Amino acid sequence: MxxxxxxxxxxxxxxxxxxxxxxxxxxxxxxxxxxxxxxxxxxxxxxxxxxxxxxxxxxxxxxxxxxxxxxxxxxxxxxxxxxxxxxxxxxxxxxxxxxxxxxxxxxxxxxxxxxxxSAVNACASLLGAPIGHDFAVISLSDLLTPWELIEKRLKAAAEADFITVLLNPKSIRRHWQYGRAQEILAEHRAPETPVGLVRNAYRSDQSVTTTTIAHMTEPMVDMLTTVIVGNSQTRCWQSRMVTPRGYPVAETP
Structure with a gap:
């Protein structure tokens, strides 16, 4: 030392x-x-x-x-x-x-x-394989970052078809930003695009929910929730989210 x-x-x-x-x-x-x-x-x-x-x-x-x-x-x-x-x-x-x-x-x-x-790794594992390709992680908290910059990053991620991980989606004092994030992402995603919501990953009160981009604001969301929005290739399989990496998958004879 x-x-x-x-x-x-x-x-x-x-x-x-x-x-x-x-x-x-x-x-x-x-x-x-x-x-x-x-x-x-x-x-x-x-x-x-x-x-x-x-x-x-x-x-x-x-x-x-x-x-x-x-x-x-x-x-x-x-x-x-x-x-x-x-x-x-x-x-x-x-x-x-x-x-x-x-x-x-x-x-x-x-x-x-x-x-x-990280929360990103932990929550993704509980949802299956939602971040198997390029992804962006964006905090919706504007405590340290101006909302104008957050919105700019959301639009860029949505336009580039990044899987998008939303941290700090909603708090008692910040309630409208999450809805605005949905609007931005929905402009570039189909309504049925899978979305995963994980609260308190790997803790006693853990909850895991899968929904779609059209309905992502309906489940309860707070500061302890991580939201993973799939890209245009993400699909659901047996309640799990899967984003293909692009490898060819051979069919079983």
Whole structure:
């Protein structure tokens, strides 16, 4: 370990302890300080119970990153935890940005971003094989990104026939954006295009629903839901979504 300490940013996966990678477990065991949102600690309690755990609420992501960098610069082994994959809408980019600012003239800690199973992977597996070809992932939250830019990306993905994964589709304060996303996608997809909705993947209250683009706004959708909209080739088979990659499939003699 360098004199400046070490800093891990890890993805915990969707919440099931069995989906935590071995690399993430090693990083947690080697850390002295673990920093994250309170809800993230439950799935790793058996690993971190003897460590210093610092829980900061949602909306305090910047503070989490700053505390982590401060402690690593003091020579400690620090771990920042994210749900899913830390590099996909997670803490990795923010931690590295803070680190970049703070280490211009001082030694940089040893840094490692440890991948995890993202919501995209987890939800796709429960739906079958919906992202077997090119796909785009778009968050409908306009908290950090202007809606005009989100809509521009939705239109581009729809026009290019990308399978489209929608994260953060709806919240109490954001209720119309999901309907607008449906309108944009429906302009370039047939009404019967398959759509999968997964809520709380690999957790005790998991739910998996398949519907069509014409009816995708009818099931309950919230911030814990991931929506996967198929492309023009996606079809349903035995309640599973399948997007062909393009390989020839030989017929059985």
């Amino acid at each position: 360098s004199t400046a300490g070490s800093l891990y940013v890890i993805g915990l996966g969707p919440g099931d302890p069995k989906m935590l990678t071995e690399q993430a477990k090693i990083a947690l065991r080697q850390s002295q300080v673990v920093i994250g949102y309170q809800g993230y600690f439950a799935s790793v309690q058996d690993i971190v119970q003897e460590k210093e755990c610092i829980a900061l609420p949602l909306t305090q992501e910047t503070q989490r990153a700053q505390v982590a960098v401060d402690r690593a610069l003091q020579g400690e082994a620090v771990c920042v935890i994210s749900s899913g994959d830390a590099g996909i809408y997670g803490m990795a980019s923010l931690v590295l940005e803070v680190l970049e600012q703070r280490t211009a003239n001082v030694p940089c800690p040893e840094v490692a971003v440890v991948p995890g199973v």
